[in-house]
Amino acid sequence: MRISIIGAGIMGLSTAFEFASAGVEVDLIERHQGPGLGCSFLAGGMIAPWCEVESAEPLVCNMGQEALHFWTSDVPVATRQGSLVLAAARDRPELNRFSRLTSHYKRLDGAELALLEADLQGRFSEALFFPEEAHLDPREATRALAERLAAMPNVKLHFGVDVSDPADVPADWIIDCRGLAGRGALPDLRGVKGEMLVLRTQEITLARPIRFLHPRFPVYIVPRGDGRFMIGATSIENEEEGRITARSMVELLSAAMTVHPAFGEAEIIETGAGLRPAFPNNLPRFRIEGRMVRANGLYRHGFLLAPPVARRLRRTILEGAYFPEVMDVDSRERQRA
């Protein structure tokens, strides 16, 4: 069996890894010159299945726990230090709401928080700690996956190749993992704008991601090592590409400075804006039409959901398994008919 996968973002890479590990001949085709340079490049990289339940379906939590295993065992690039949820004193109801909607956390007082993150000493009187969660650097993760794939004899990587119509690719199966670029065949796919920035400062050390709750949108700070911190991310229902607005920048920065004023002295080393591909229920799905499979809609959960979705995709194609929670039932029925 020969499978062609279009798109080497986190969905395409995870899918290639699943099939290749099962011994299938895989061609991975990417229009950029390297892996993970689209939407995945801007991801936060929080592997936080329990925190996500605050605004996502339980399915995200269930599949996210598989991803936690994947990123700590199969491709162990994640750091498992848990994650913290904080709010300014005036937004304390937000912290209560978060705790009501989630599980697998401990409530910390200010002293307990300072034991985990010394730099937050005296800054917050309350926090939620999710000890089982992890985080990773998305760029390191996509690179690690690509390196593993490159080392497999049954995998061919094709970078800088633009496929105009995936249906023309010769293979037993074609798996379209192009994200928003594949929307031509997915009329209900939309883009949700996200903006981020990366700061660098040696004055602050954080061991784990911090979610800072805010009535309008939650801001998170993910430590990336070498004094770098990713600050993200807005979530705006429009499809405008490539520009971070002044307002978003100010809101992200002021949230970071509320967590720690020393972020005000940090250097802004990167800003970015991209579009997350999402279906109306904000959950991932794959659709099968003949030998064409379209896997898409990972929304804010690329690194959290790509490995479990890829696993279900592999089991569907190779074992005839059936996962209605992530498969388009109609297309499956059509295929059987």
Place this chain on the structure above:
Amino acid sequence: MSEDKDARPFAVYGTTLVSRLFIGTAQYPSPSVLSDALCASGAEVVTVSLRRESGASRAGEHFWTLIREQGLRVLPNTAGCRTVKEAVTTAQMAREVFETSWIKLEVIGEDDTLQPDVFGLVEAAGILSREGFQVFPYTTDDLVVAEKLLAAGCEVLMPWAAPIGSGRGLNNPYALRSLRGHFPDIPLIVDAGIGTPSHAVAAMEMGYDAILLNTAIAKAGDPVAMARAFALGVEAGRLAYLSQPMEPRDMAAPSTPMSGLAFRDTA
């Protein structure tokens, strides 16, 4: 029985509405949940923030299409605008994009309470009314400001119950009640600050014509169930208002006559 004005159907700017619940579309977990919540609420009017979701060159089209497919009337808003000029420009863009002259006018004056800048609001309402807009002003419960908004051309008033997103309910029932008493024939819609259906019931029992809310449904653990709860609350409050509630009194008044009971002494 009820006065005639209460028997009249609810209408704003000549449009008759059955539902007295207006819903905001922000902060839902997903468009699917939003869609289900809108269905459960029975709302006919949704407000949409143009400024936040538009970006350059109408890039929010896809999300708006999802809302339009619900077959609901769109009340675009100027949320996030802080000056008269911003609000007027946003309203003009909204008219073009949504092909409606309705505009929910917000001019925010203070960041901590998101309190309306009532001076800017009156000025912007005048400009937009002269340009043919049908303005739904988000205002405080101040009676004199309300008068000036009407003089500026507004035919609907939307006083706050409490600051946006605070969920505190009716902060000043006295002011809301006197506003209702002062403007018996103007459609009054409570906009902002409603947290639970009981708040909505209280406002509707005062005789308010409708309720506009967003966060209380969008941020509930189960937005769809909460949307239904608010639909019922608004309906209950309206029915209670129309049915003329009893007067409260200090002493008990038995619902069954006490005197002359045949077996009273043997009990």
